[in-house]
Amino acid sequence: MNVLEKIVGSATSFSKSERKVADVILANPQITIHSSIAALAKMADVSEPTVNRFCRRLDTKGFPDFKLHLAQSLANGTPYVNRHVEEEDGPEAYTAKIFESTMAALDTARQHVDINTINRAVDVLTQAKKISFFGLGASASVAHDAQNKFFRFNVPVVCFDDIVMQRMSAINSSDGDVVVCISHTGRTKNLCDIAAIARENDATVIGITAYDSPLARECTLVLSLDVPEDTDMYMPMASRVAQLVLIDILATGFTLRRGSKFRENLKKVKDSLRGSRFEKKDFNN
Amino acid sequence: MNVLEKIVGSATSFSKSERKVADVILANPQITIHSSIAALAKMADVSEPTVNRFCRRLDTKGFPDFKLHLAQSLANGTPYVNRHVEEEDGPEAYTAKIFESTMAALDTARQHVDINTINRAVDVLTQAKKISFFGLGASASVAHDAQNKFFRFNVPVVCFDDIVMQRMSAINSSDGDVVVCISHTGRTKNLCDIAAIARENDATVIGITAYDSPLARECTLVLSLDVPEDTDMYMPMASRVAQLVLIDILATGFTLRRGSKFRENLKKVKDSLRGSRFEKKDFNN
DNA sequence: AGTTCTAATGTAATTAAATTACAACAAATC
DNA sequence: GATTTGTTGTAATTTAATTACATTAGAACT
Numbered sequence: 001m002n003v004l005e006k007i008v009g010s011a012t013s014f015s016k017s018e019r020k021v022a023d024v025i026l027a028n029p030q031i032t033i034h035s036s037i038a039a040l041a042k043m044a045d046v047s048e049p050t051v052n053r054f055c056r057r058l059d060t061k062g063f064p065d066f067k068l069h070l071a072q073s074l075a076n077g078t079p080y081v082n083r084h085v086e087e088e089d090g091p092e093a094y095t096a097k098i099f100e101s102t103m104a105a106l107d108t109a110r111q112h113v114d115i116n117t118i119n120r121a122v123d124v125l126t127q128a129k130k131i132s133f134f135g136l137g138a139s140a141s142v143a144h145d146a147q148n149k150f151f152r153f154n155v156p157v158v159c160f161d162d163i164v165m166q167r168m169s170a171i172n173s174s175d176g177d178v179v180v181c182i183s184h185t186g187r188t189k190n191l192c193d194i195a196a197i198a199r200e201n202d203a204t205v206i207g208i209t210a211y212d213s214p215l216a217r218e219c220t221l222v223l224s225l226d227v228p229e230d231t232d233m234y235m236p237m238a239s240r241v242a243q244l245v246l247i248d249i250l251a252t253g254f255t256l257r258r259g260s261k262f263r264e265n266l267k268k269v270k271d272s273l274r275g276s277r278f279e280k281k282d283f284n285n
Numbered sequence: 286m287n288v289l290e291k292i293v294g295s296a297t298s299f300s301k302s303e304r305k306v307a308d309v310i311l312a313n314p315q316i317t318i319h320s321s322i323a324a325l326a327k328m329a330d331v332s333e334p335t336v337n338r339f340c341r342r343l344d345t346k347g348f349p350d351f352k353l354h355l356a357q358s359l360a361n362g363t364p365y366v367n368r369h370v371e372e373e374d375g376p377e378a379y380t381a382k383i384f385e386s387t388m389a390a391l392d393t394a395r396q397h398v399d400i401n402t403i404n405r406a407v408d409v410l411t412q413a414k415k416i417s418f419f420g421l422g423a424s425a426s427v428a429h430d431a432q433n434k435f436f437r438f439n440v441p442v443v444c445f446d447d448i449v450m451q452r453m454s455a456i457n458s459s460d461g462d463v464v465v466c467i468s469h470t471g472r473t474k475n476l477c478d479i480a481a482i483a484r485e486n487d488a489t490v491i492g493i494t495a496y497d498s499p500l501a502r503e504c505t506l507v508l509s510l511d512v513p514e515d516t517d518m519y520m521p522m523a524s525r526v527a528q529l530v531l532i533d534i535l536a537t538g539f540t541l542r543r544g545s546k547f548r549e550n551l552k553k554v555k556d557s558l559r560g561s562r563f564e565k566k567d568f569n570n
Numbered sequence: 571a572g573t574t575c576t577a578a579t580g581t582a583a584t585t586a587a588a589t590t591a592c593a594a595c596a597a598a599t600c
Numbered sequence: 601g602a603t604t605t606g607t608t609g610t611a612a613t614t615t616a617a618t619t620a621c622a623t624t625a626g627a628a629c630t
Contacts (some may be wrong), residue, residue: 005352008548015577015578015579016579016580017579017580018578033353034350034353036615036616036617037616037617037618038615038616038617046579046580047579047580047581048580048616048617048618049579049580049581049617049618049619050579050580050603052617052618052619053578053579062618063616063617063618064352064587064617066615067318067319067349067353068352068353068356069356071353071354071356071357072356072357073357085537085541087541088547089541091400091403091404091407091538092400092584093399094534094537094538095395095403095534096395098530098533098534098537099391099392099394099530099534100395102391102530102533103391104391105390106384106387106388106391107384107388109384110380110381110384110385113380115380116376118376118380119376122376129301138430138431138433140424140429140433141429141433142426144425144429145423145426145427148422148423148425148426150384152543161600164341196458209483212336214534216559217299230546237533240430241526241529241530244526244529245383245384245387245526248383248387248522249379249380249384252370252379252383253376253379255373256370256374256379262433295620300606300607300608301607301608302607302608302609303607321586322588322589323586323587323588331609332609332610333587333588333589333606333607333609334588334589334590334608334610335607335608335609337589338591338607338608347588347589348585348587348589349588349616355579355580362572498595515592
C-alpha cells in the first residue's frame with residue numbers, strides 16, 4: 001500500500017496536529033517532497049517533531065524516508081490507470097488511454113497471477129508427450145500464438161480454433177498429453193465440453209481462463225488472470241494481451257527448464273528464416 | 286526522462302570515480318535510496334563530494350534530491366536496464382521480468398507511435414470497401430486477431446496467413462481496398478512482394494512494421510512501433526503485444542469514427558454469443 | 571468543579587548528514 | 601619538463617533531522 005493511500009486510510013487515527021500535517025501534504029504532495037521538515041512544519045503550522053512523529057506513525061524511518069515513500073507514491077499513482085475511452089475522444093486521447101489501460105491490466109495481472117500454478121504448468125508442459133492449444137473467437141489467435149511459440153521447442157504441438165477438430169483431438173488424447181484451453185470468460189459451453197472430454201481421456205488440462213468459471217471447474221490446472229475488461233467497446237482487448245503475456249511466460253519457463261543447450265535450438269529455428277528475409281545490409285545500399 | 290535512464294545514457298561522460306558511483310547505484314538502486322551519502326561513497330570507494338558532484342551532474346539539486354528522483358524512477362515499476370531473463374531465474378523472477386519488460390515495451394511504443402498516422406489509418410479503414418490482414422509466422426496471430434475485431438464492424442474483412450492466398454488476394458484487390466501487412470522486422474521478402482502487388486492494384490497498403498524497412502518502403506502508410514525486442518529468447522514477445530495494442534487502437538478509432546449508433550451493432554454481435562455460453566446465474570447454483 | 575493522569579505538542583539541545591571551500595594530485599598540453 | 605586543466609579527496613561549515621525533555625491540553629475520576 002502506498003503512503004498516500006495510507007494517509008487517507010488512517011485519517012481517523014490522527015491527532016489534531018497530525019491532521020494539519022496530513023492536510024498540507026495531501027494538498028501539495030509535490031511541494032512536500034522538495035521541502036525540509038522545517039518548511040513543512042511551518043506550512044502546517046506545527047512543530048518539527050510533530051512532522052517527524054507523523055512520519056513515524058506511517059511506518060517510515062523518519063522524514064527523509066517518508067519523502068522517499070511519498071515520491072514513489074506520486075510516481076506510481078499516475079501512470080497506469082485504467083482509463084476508459086469516451087465518445088468524444090480524439091486520436092491522441094484514445095491512443096493514450098488504450099496504451100495505459102493495457103499497461104494497467106498487465107500490472108494487475110502480474111499481481112494476481114499465481115506463481116506456483118505457473119511453475120506447475122511449466123512442469124506439466126515440459127513433460128508433455130503432445131501439447132494442444134484450443135481457443136475460440138478472440139482466444140483463437142492466442143492459441144495460434146502459443147502454437148507459434150511452442151512448436152519451436154521441437155515438441156508435438158497442435159492448435160485448433162474449430163470445435164469439431166478440438167473435439168476429435170480431445171477424444172484422441174491420452175495420458176501424458178496436455179491440453180491448454182483458452183477462454184477469457186470460461187463460459188463457452190463447447191470449450192467446457194472439450195475440456196471435460198480431454199480429462200476423461202487422461203489428458204492434463206490447463207485452463208487459461210477466469211477463476212471460478214465453468215471451464216475452470218473442468219481443468220486440472222487453472223491459470224487465472226483477473227484482468228478487468230473494459231466492456232465499453234464490446235471487444236476483448238486487455239484480457240487477451242494478458243493471456244499472450246502468460247503464454248510468453250510459460251514459453252520462457254519451458255526454455256529455462258530445458259537448459260542452455262536447448263536454447264541453441266531456438267536460435268537455429270530463428271536462423272532458418274534467414275533465407276526468406278532481406279538482410280539488413282542488402283537494404284542499406 | 287527518468288534518472289536511471291539518464292545514468293545509463295550519460296555513461297560516457299562520466300569520469301572514473303563517477304563511473305564507480307554509477308555502477309554501484311545501478312547495481313543496488315533500492316539500497317541506494319535508503320543510504321546516506323557517506324554509505325554510498327564508501328560502497329563506491331570514493332569520497333562524499335564525488336557522490337555529490339555525481340548527483341549534480343544529473344541535474345538534481347544534491348544527494349537528497351537525487352534519491353527522490355531515483356525513488357520515483359524505481360517506483361514506476363517499469364524496467365530500467367537489465368530486465369532480461371537470466372539462465373538462473375526462478376518462476377517468480379522470470380514472470381516478473383516478462384510482465385515488466387512487456388509493460389516497458391508498451392510504454393516506449395506509446396511514446397514513439399505517430400498519432401497522425403494512426404488517424405490517417407483510421408480514415409482509410411473507415412472508408413475501405415474491403416480490409417485484408419496479412420501476416421506470417423508470429424504476426425499471423427496478430428492478423429487473426431485483427432480480423433476478429435474488424436469483422437464485428439460489418440465490413441468485409443479477410444485474413445490470410447498463407448503466401449499463396451495472400452498473393453491471390455493482393456492481385457485481386459482494387460481501388461478502395463485496404464491491405465494491412467503485419468511484420469515486426471519488415472524484412473520478410475514474400476510479404477514485401479505482396480505489399481507491392483497490392484499497391485500496383487491500387488489498394489491502400491498499411492504496414493504495421495519497422496520504420497525504414499523494405500516492407501515500409503512498399504506501404505502507403507507505415508505504423509511503426511519501435512519496440513526494442515529482447516532477442517535472448519529468440520521469440521517475438523513484446524513486439525507482438527505492441528502490435529496487438531495497435532490493432533486495438535485502430536479498431537477503437539474505427540468505432541468512434543462510426544458514431545454511437547454503430548456501437549449498438551457491436552453489442553448485438555456480442556449478444557449473439559449468449560446462446561453458446563453459460564450464463565452467470567446458471568453457474569452460481 | 572477540582573485534581574490527577576495521560577496523551578499531545580513544542581522548545582532547545584544534540585546528532586547526523588550534506589555541502590562548500592580548498593588543497594593535492596593526475597593527466598594532458600605546450 | 602613545466603604548466604595548465606581537470607579530477608578527487610580532506611577538513612570545515614552549514615544545514616537538516618532527531619532526541620530528550622518540558623509544557624500544555626484534554627480526559628477521567630473523585
